[in-house]
Amino acid sequence: MTATTAPGVDFKLPPSAHRFLLGVALSALGNGLVLPFLMVYLHNARGIATATVGLALAWMAAFQLGLAAPSGSLVDKIGPRRVLMIGVTIMGIGTLLLAFVEAPWQVFAATTVMAVGGAGLWSPTSAMLASMVPAEQRQRAFGIQFALLNLGIGVGGLISSAIVDVDRVGSFQILYAFDALTFFGYAGILLTMRGVGGPVWQAPDPGRTAHDPGADTPERSTEPEGGRGEAGWRLVLQDRVLRRVVFMALLAITSGYAQFEAGYTAFATQQADLQPRLLGIAFAANTGMIVASQMLVLKRLEGRSRTGALTIVLVIWAASWLFVGAAGLVPGTGLAIALLIVAPAIFAIGETMWAPITPAIVNDLAPAELRGRYNATVSMMWSISLIVGPILAGFLIGNDLAALWVAVIVGGSLAAAVMATRLRAYLTPEQDGRRPAATRRIDTEEEQAAAEAWA
Numbered sequence: 154m155t156a157t158t159a160p161g162v163d164f165k166l167p168p169s170a171h172r173f174l175l176g177v178a179l180s181a182l183g184n185g186l187v188l189p190f191l192m193v194y195l196h197n198a199r200g201i202a203t204a205t206v207g208l209a210l211a212w213m214a215a216f217q218l219g220l221a222a223p224s225g226s227l228v229d230k231i232g233p234r235r236v237l238m239i240g241v242t243i244m245g246i247g248t249l250l251l252a253f254v255e256a257p258w259q260v261f262a263a264t265t266v267m268a269v270g271g272a273g274l275w276s277p278t279s280a281m282l283a284s285m286v287p288a289e290q291r292q293r294a295f296g297i298q299f300a301l302l303n304l305g306i307g308v309g310g311l312i313s314s315a316i317v318d319v320d321r322v323g324s325f326q327i328l329y330a331f332d333a334l335t336f337f338g339y340a341g342i343l344l345t346m347r348g349v350g351g352p353v354w355q356a357p358d359p360g361r362t363a364h365d366p367g368a369d370t371p372e373r374s375t376e377p378e379g380g381r382g383e384a385g386w387r388l389v390l391q392d393r394v395l396r397r398v399v400f401m402a403l404l405a406i407t408s409g410y411a412q413f414e415a416g417y418t419a420f421a422t423q424q425a426d427l428q429p430r431l432l433g434i435a436f437a438a439n440t441g442m443i444v445a446s447q448m449l450v451l452k453r454l455e456g457r458s459r460t461g462a463l464t465i466v467l468v469i470w471a472a473s474w475l476f477v478g479a480a481g482l483v484p485g486t487g488l489a490i491a492l493l494i495v496a497p498a499i500f501a502i503g504e505t506m507w508a509p510i511t512p513a514i515v516n517d518l519a520p521a522e523l524r525g526r527y528n529a530t531v532s533m534m535w536s537i538s539l540i541v542g543p544i545l546a547g548f549l550i551g552n553d554l555a556a557l558w559v560a561v562i563v564g565g566s567l568a569a570a571v572m573a574t575r576l577r578a579y580l581t582p583e584q585d586g587r588r589p590a591a592t593r594r595i596d597t598e599e600e601q602a603a604a605e606a607w608a
Contacts, residue, residue, distance in 0.1 A: 166286060166290060166293070166294055166297070167285060167286065169285050169346060169348075169349045170282065170285045170286055170294060172342060172345070172346060173281060173282060173285065173342070173343075173346065173349075174282075174294075174297060174298060174301055175342060176338070176339040176342035176343060177278070177298055177301055177302065177305075177339075178301040178302075178304065178305045179305070179335050179338050179339055179342070180241065180305070180335050180336060180339045181301060181302045181303075181304070181305025181306050181309070182305040182306075182308055182309045182335055183248075183305075183309065183331060183332035183333075183334070183335030183336060184305065184306055184309060184332065184335075185305055185306035185307060185308060185309020185310045185312075185313065186309040186310075186312060186313045186328045186329075186331055186332050187248075187309075187313065187328050187329055187332050188306060188309070188310065190313065190317060190325065190328070191206075191210075192206055193319060194325040194329075195209075195254070195260060197319050198319060198320075198321075198322045198325055199254060199255065199322070201254075201257055201260055202257075205257050205260070206260070209257075209260045209261050209264045210264065211540075212261065212264060212265070212268075213264040213265070213267060213268040213271075214268075214536060214539065214540055215540070216265060216268040216269075217268040217269075217271045217272050217536060218533060218536040218537065218540070220268065220269065220272035221272055221276065221529050221532050221533045221536060222386070222526075222529055222533065223272075224236065224240075224272045224273050224276055224277070224525075224529055224532075225276050225525040225526040225527075225528065225529025225530070225532075226385070226386070226525065226526060226529075227273075227525070228276055228277045228280050228524070228525025228526075228528070228529070229352065229385060229522060229523060229524065229525040229526055230352060231352055232350050232351040232352040233276075233277035233278070233280040233281035233284065233350045233524075233525060234277075234281060234343055234346060234349065234350025234351065235350070235351075236273050236276075236277040236525075237273060237274065237277040237278060237281055237343055237350070238340050238343045238344065239270075239273050240270050240271070240272065240273020240274045240277065241270065241273075241274065241336045241337075241339045241340045241343070242270070242336065242337065242340045243266060243267075243269050243270030243273065244267060244270030244271060244274065244336045245270075245333040245334070245335075245336030245337045245340070246266060246270070246333070247263055247264070247265075247266035247267035247268075247269075247270055248267065248329055248332045248333040248336060249329065249330065249333040250262065250263040250266060251263040251264075251267070251329055252325070252326040252329035252330055252333070253326070270336075275528070275532040275535070276525055276528040276529040276532050277350075277525065277528075278298075279295075279512050279515070279516065279524075279528040279531075280516070280524040280525050280528050281349075281350045282294050282295065282298060283512070283516035283519075283524060284349065284350060284521070284524065285349055285350070288516075288517055288583065291512070291513040291516055291517065292451070292454060292455075292459070292509045292510060292513040292586060293451050293455075293509065294509075295508060295509040295510075295512045295513055296447055296448075296450070296451040296454075296505070296508060296509030297447075297448075297451070298508075299443070299447065299504070299505070299508035299509065300443065300444060300447035300448065300505075303440045303443040303444050303447075304444050306440065307437070307440045307441070307444065310437075310440075313328050316328060352522075385522075385523050385526055386526060388520075388523060389523060389526045389527060389530060392518065393579070394518055394576075394579045394580065395515070395518055395527065395530065397572070397575075397576055397579060398511075398514060398515060398518070398531075398576065399530055399531060399534050400572065401463075401569055401572040401573055401576060402511060402531060402534050402535075402538075403534045403537065403538055404565055404568060404569040404572065405466075405467055405470075405507075405565075405566065405569035405573075406534065406535060406538035406539075406542070407538040407541050407542045407545070407565060408470070408474075408542075408561075408562045408563075408564075408565030408566045408569060409467075409470045409500070409503075409562075409566060410535075410538070410539070410542075411538045411539050411541065411542020411543065412474070412542055412546055412562050413439075413497070413500065415542065415543035415546045415547065416542065416543070416545075416546030416550065416558060416562070417477060417496075417497070418432060419546060419547070419550045419551075420477060420481065420546075420550055420555055420558065420559075421435070421477070421480070421493050423550065423555075424480075424481040424484065424550070424555045425477075425480040425481050425483075425484045425485070425489045425492075425493060426484040426485035426489065427480075427489065427490060427493050431490060431493075431494070434494060435493055435494045435496075435497050436497060438494050438495070438497050438498040438501075439497035439498060439500060439501045439504075440501070441498075442497075442498045442501035442502060442505075443501045443504055443505055446501075446502065446505055447505045450502075450505040450506060451505075451509060454506065454509065454510070454586070455586075456586070456587065457586060457587070458577060458585050458586060458587050459510045459513065459514055459580075459584075459585050459586040460573050460574065460576045460577035460580065460585055461574075461577070462506045462510055462586075463506070463507065463510055463511070463570075463573035463576075464570045464573045464574045465503075465506065466503040466504075466506045466507045466510075466570075466573075467503070467566045467567065467569045467570035467573060468566075468567070468570055469499060469500070469502055469503040470500055470503045470566045471563045471566035471567050471570070472499060473496045473497070473499040473500040473503070474496070474559060474562050474563045474566065475559070475563060476492045476493075476495055476496040476499060477492070477493065477496045477559065478556070478559035478563075479492055480492040480493045480496075481555060481556075481559070510586070511531070512528070512531070513586070514580070514584060514585075515527055515528060515531050516528070517583065517584045518584060545558070545561070546558060549561070
């Protein structure tokens with residue numbers, strides 16, 4: 154990666170972004186309260202069959218995936234703030250319903266409500282944050298958001314560990330009630346943020362290059378996107394650069410994040426004989442590394458090639474999976490335990506680069522009036538990866554092909570690294586982070602004026 158300086162660039166985030174990130178942190182705290190316990194709560198405390206819980210979670214993921222595209226369109230039509238307010242409110246209701254389920258049909262009802270709310274979270278969150286900061290600040294803003302997410306989850310996990318009791322349903326109900334309150338609190342913060350996060354009407358700008366959807370730079374519309382209907386999706390799907398980013402992300406997430414959701418835990422406990430109680434330590438090592446190193450990494454990334462950094466990320470992830478695979482060669486030993494705790498920490502170093510860079514690239518590619526759709530496209534790739542990844546891990550590890558599982562995900566990570574390297578040729582220096590995009594500051598000024606008119 155080559156570094157450049159950015160004299161005169163102000164990296165201080167605007168007050169609206171600070172308020173927004175406070176809401177993100179509050180929601181993350183609620184997430185941390187319940188994140189490790191859903192299966193334990195529904196099966197052990199409520200007596201719901203494990204297979205039924207699995208089906209409910211798969212249904213929630215599939216239903217949320219189906220709503221991702223309409224959510225992206227809605228973001229572009231009414232603005233990310235209103236969609237996000239709706240999403241977090243519905244999530245709060247669904248979470249509260251989950252606290253009182255007693256029968257399988259109630260679990261499906263609650264998770265369906267949560268899927269509707271969840272569809273209104275990722276895409277508008279990214280679009281909202283991108284709309285509030287100039288392009289040269291986006292990478293830092295997304296990095297701070299990621300650090301706050303992990304800090305909130307970590308603190309929430311510590312609090313919940315002192316409250317939860319598998320023999321007392323009420324202890325879980327307390328956690329889910331507090332989680333719901335954090336969503337409602339987040340909605341309250343968004344309610345106070347009138348003047349940001351509205352729909353975008355873009356006027357022509359002579360300083361911007363006109364866009365062929367197959368070319369390398371985004372267009373700017375002269376009319377509100379809400380009036381162009383599904384033509385907006387056609388423009389998104391025709392953007393060849395976005396397609397390259399999306400396919401790289403699909404392979405990277407399937408070989409990375411999606412495997413920590415299922416493959417890592419299965420391999421660690423079944424192949425390397427790791428005690429389940431030690432999984433908490435391993436995941437704490439991951440979260441702790443992110444919180445401790447995120448700001449340092451953000452400073453190191455400024456002015457450097459984003460695609461070069463993504464290549465390093467994916468090589469790091471491949472190395473972390475080799476550590477996991479090595480633990481399977483010495484199962485049940487102290488070395489295996491050490492390898493399985495170090496691997497998530499190594500993976501976390503890559504996360505601190507992936508989290509700020511990928512959304513910054515996507516939002517720099519996106520015309521402001523199509524930002525909801527661009528972010529929804531990446532959101533769909535996440536959902537697909539989180540469905541495919543556990544299926545892949547379950548099939549290979551469950552059929553005594555654990556070594557092949559390691560080889561596949563290491564190979565997938567390295568293949569994604571090659572794709573990231575090639576992506577550089579299709580990005581402008583501004584989009585690749587090698588040169589500050591001060592000329593893009595007009596985006597947020599225009600969006601601020603449009604949001605004020607809408608509010």
